Amino acid sequence: xxxxxxxxxxxxxxxxxxxxxxxxxxxxxxxxxxxxxxxxxxxxxxxxxxxxxxxxxxxxxxxxxxxxxxxxxxxxxxxxxxxxxxxxxxxxxxxxxxxxxxxxxxxxxxxxxxxxxxxxxxxxxxxxxxxxxxxxxxxxxxxxxxxxxxxxxxxx
Amino acid sequence: xxxxxxxxxxxxxxxxxxxxxxxxxxxxxxxxxxxxxxxxxxxxxxxxxxxxxxxxxxxxxxxxxxxxxxxxxxxxxxxxxxxxxxxxxxxxxxxxxxxxxxxxxxxxxxxxxxxxxxxxxxxxxxxxxxxxxxxxxxxxxxxxxxxxxxxxxxxxxxxxxxxxxxxxxxxxxxxxxxxxxxxxxxxxxxxxxxxxxxxxxxxxxxxxxxxxxxxxxxxxxxxxxxxxxxxxxxxxxxxxxxxxxxxxxxxxxxxxxxxxxxxxxxxxxxxxxxxxxxxxxxxxxxxxxxxxxxxxxxxxxxxxxxxxxxxxxxxxxxxxxxxxxxxxxxxxxxxxxxxxxxxxxxxxxxxxxxxxxxxxxxxxxxxxxxxxxxxxxxxxxxxxxxxxxxxxxxxxxxxxxxxxxxxxxxxxxxxxxxxxxxxxxxxxxxxxxxxxxxxxxxxxxxxxxxxxxxxxxxxxxxxxxxxxxxxxxxxxxxxxxxxxxxxxxxxxxxxxxxxxxxxxxxxxxxxxxxxxxxxxxxxxxxxxxxxxxxxxxxxxxxxxx
Numbered sequence: 001x002x003x004x005x006x007x008x009x010x011x012x013x014x015x016x017x018x019x020x021x022x023x024x025x026x027x028x029x030x031x032x033x034x035x036x037x038x039x040x041x042x043x044x045x046x047x048x049x050x051x052x053x054x055x056x057x058x059x060x061x062x063x064x065x066x067x068x069x070x071x072x073x074x075x076x077x078x079x080x081x082x083x084x085x086x087x088x089x090x091x092x093x094x095x096x097x098x099x100x101x102x103x104x105x106x107x108x109x110x111x112x113x114x115x116x117x118x119x120x121x122x123x124x125x126x127x128x129x130x131x132x133x134x135x136x137x138x139x140x141x142x143x144x145x146x147x148x149x150x151x152x153x154x155x156x
Numbered sequence: 157x158x159x160x161x162x163x164x165x166x167x168x169x170x171x172x173x174x175x176x177x178x179x180x181x182x183x184x185x186x187x188x189x190x191x192x193x194x195x196x197x198x199x200x201x202x203x204x205x206x207x208x209x210x211x212x213x214x215x216x217x218x219x220x221x222x223x224x225x226x227x228x229x230x231x232x233x234x235x236x237x238x239x240x241x242x243x244x245x246x247x248x249x250x251x252x253x254x255x256x257x258x259x260x261x262x263x264x265x266x267x268x269x270x271x272x273x274x275x276x277x278x279x280x281x282x283x284x285x286x287x288x289x290x291x292x293x294x295x296x297x298x299x300x301x302x303x304x305x306x307x308x309x310x311x312x313x314x315x316x317x318x319x320x321x322x323x324x325x326x327x328x329x330x331x332x333x334x335x336x337x338x339x340x341x342x343x344x345x346x347x348x349x350x351x352x353x354x355x356x357x358x359x360x361x362x363x364x365x366x367x368x369x370x371x372x373x374x375x376x377x378x379x380x381x382x383x384x385x386x387x388x389x390x391x392x393x394x395x396x397x398x399x400x401x402x403x404x405x406x407x408x409x410x411x412x413x414x415x416x417x418x419x420x421x422x423x424x425x426x427x428x429x430x431x432x433x434x435x436x437x438x439x440x441x442x443x444x445x446x447x448x449x450x451x452x453x454x455x456x457x458x459x460x461x462x463x464x465x466x467x468x469x470x471x472x473x474x475x476x477x478x479x480x481x482x483x484x485x486x487x488x489x490x491x492x493x494x495x496x497x498x499x500x501x502x503x504x505x506x507x508x509x510x511x512x513x514x515x516x517x518x519x520x521x522x523x524x525x526x527x528x529x530x531x532x533x534x535x536x537x538x539x540x541x542x543x544x545x546x547x548x549x550x551x552x553x554x555x556x557x558x559x560x561x562x563x564x565x566x567x568x569x570x571x572x573x574x575x576x577x578x579x580x581x582x583x584x585x586x587x588x589x590x591x592x593x594x595x596x597x598x599x600x601x602x603x604x605x606x607x608x609x610x611x612x613x614x615x616x617x618x619x620x621x622x623x624x625x626x627x628x629x630x631x632x633x634x635x636x637x638x639x640x641x642x643x644x645x646x647x648x649x650x651x652x653x654x655x656x657x658x659x660x661x662x663x664x665x666x667x668x669x670x671x672x673x674x675x676x677x678x679x680x681x682x683x684x685x686x687x688x689x690x691x692x693x694x695x696x697x698x699x700x701x
Contacts, residue, residue, distance in 0.1 A: 035190045043190060051183040082227065087183040 005148030012139040016153040019136065024129055029092025030155060048133055051091045055126040058084045062119050066112070077115055078107035084122070095125045171196045174218065178208040178236060179225035179251065188223065188251070205236040212244055222248045341381040347374065351385060 019025045029044075036043040058080045065076040085100035087093075099122050106114030140150045175197045179185040185201050192199040200219070202208045205228060212219060222240055237248045343351070354371035355363040365383035372382070 032187065035187070035194060040190065047183060047186050047190075050186055054181065054183050083181060086227065087181050090181075090184045090187050 002148075005143060005146045008139060008143045008146055009148060009151050012136070012143060013151055013153050015136055015139060017155060019132055020155045023094050023098075024132055026092045026094040028089060032092060045137055047091055051087055051093065052126065052130050054087045055084065055096070055122075058087075059119065059123055059126070062115075062122075066115055066119060072110075072112060072115075074107045074110045074115070078104060081107055081118075093126070093129055096122060096129065099125055172198055173220045174198045175200070176208055176211060176219045176222045177201045177224075178205055178222065178228075179203060180205075180228040181225065184225065184251075192223075208236055209239060212240055212246065216244050216246075219246060222246050223251055224248060225251045341377065341385075343385060347372075347377075348385075350374065351382070351389070355386070355389070 020029075032044050032047060040046075061080040062077050065073055065080065081100050081103045085097055085104065088096040088100060099118060103115065103118035103122065106118055143150050175192055177185060177188045177192060177199055178201070179188060180203045182203060185203055189199050189201045200211065202211065205224070208222070208224070212222070222237075224236055224240075237250065240246050240248055341347075350372045351368060354368040357371060358364070358367050363386065365379045365386055368386065369377060369379050369382045
């Protein structure tokens, strides 16, 4: 069992580190993890869930705003982008945040194609992140189920 | 309260301080709550400014501090601050997010640990009374506070500085409406862009103020203005190059926020008429800002540097009030999340938020300028200024509310509600009849669906529309509240189903649950759609399902 735990832990570590290395996550995510403790053991998962909900909602808003037959209200799109940028930066969703920044510029420039492209990408990115994090959480669960503890991963 | 008492209070303060946190972004709110708990503050949260107000009104002594996001697109966060300040004399800390802001979001725990200092500081200053000469002490104070936590990084300091700035400005106007302040340059985004363009053209190392000035070709901008701005710019660049946390997409904006200097020409875009103006500026104890002379009655063309037709807008704004408040909200520029309906409230309070609108409204300019002003003032002066007459913690960081006796009236709340109502983006969509068919077919906007994690999905753009169409036709069927409320989700859900099917185990993680639930929604929707609508586009929906 210990061997299994050790193996899982290593897997977990590697996976987590790779997420940072690939730019999915940044420091803020680390901060979030620090907030998780016995008092709130699922804090990170909770927050991330909220975040993904927000993503869906905001992306929807943007889609609608971009889809108006007639003049597109870029400010509306921009407003949602801004919000998404805020949430993504709060959870450490680095790629999403980066995309939002670009997205915002397109909004400001009233660049329709650019906005549409960004929207697509944001959609992809957040889902990719969702998948990755899900896998990470699954690993955590497996570790716990195997009787081990989820290791603290130091990203440096 | 004497200084000694304050000191004692200081010791006791951090733990158990009662904070009300307001942020419409649930993610951020949750994080904020957790952070505050870590600091051992007593936290109450709400994602609605309205609710926050109610809570505050319920018992004015219930909270020691309010932390609020002002960028709340769904509601007037700024207004909340205003009202809070006016009615309750509570210190409010503004939280803003976005790369062009104070980098307060993501909120860090170190910063939160220090927020109580704002509360105390206000007491100190209050004790000093409303004399104008305390810049030195103020600075000392501020420095002390800022330095006490070097790890805070720029953000915290910015926050405080901002606050100081606002304070200064407010008091300035309020206390001394008749004194003429020297007009100051406000480095607006456009102006700064020109500046940066000029610098780049000249070459950063070689850029000289005179040349920059020439290249910029802005009327009434002096070489001194440019020189001081350049200096700040250089400092800023140096600072950010060393600071990893400067994740600013738009360094220009960031810079502006941070270092809008007291360049000589600082124009105050607020009609000061009676001195009761912007709520955002608490009565200025007349520190540094005073000295720097903010123009009080400047509604005229003095505002040249903003590049916006200010005078015009201003007049509109003006209508009858001295009480126009221009909410120098967060700095966001065009894409500022604001409510579409920030309209001049001709009653008493005019609250505008930084508007992204392309419309040449001077408001955004004003607000931005205002904020920039604040920033620069704060940066330069770093004096702690506080609204004089506030009993408890009147530390206002960010937007301050006018301490002067503005008729704090109902119209505000009404307007707020109106704004709320009209500014909700999602609603119109649901209600409107969008020619979905046409859009589906003619619309190359496949943004919604063309690319997916799962390449097999191949969901058509129409998918999203289909869902909405469904909604519109009232075929809700198995629609749950969740579905209804998550309109935007529906489109995604369809695609998501496909996407998630890969690893949607029966695991019970939170993420899993969410995805599962969305999948279920999808499922039912999928069924619904197949049965009810005969869209061409649906075939693609079916395919991917």
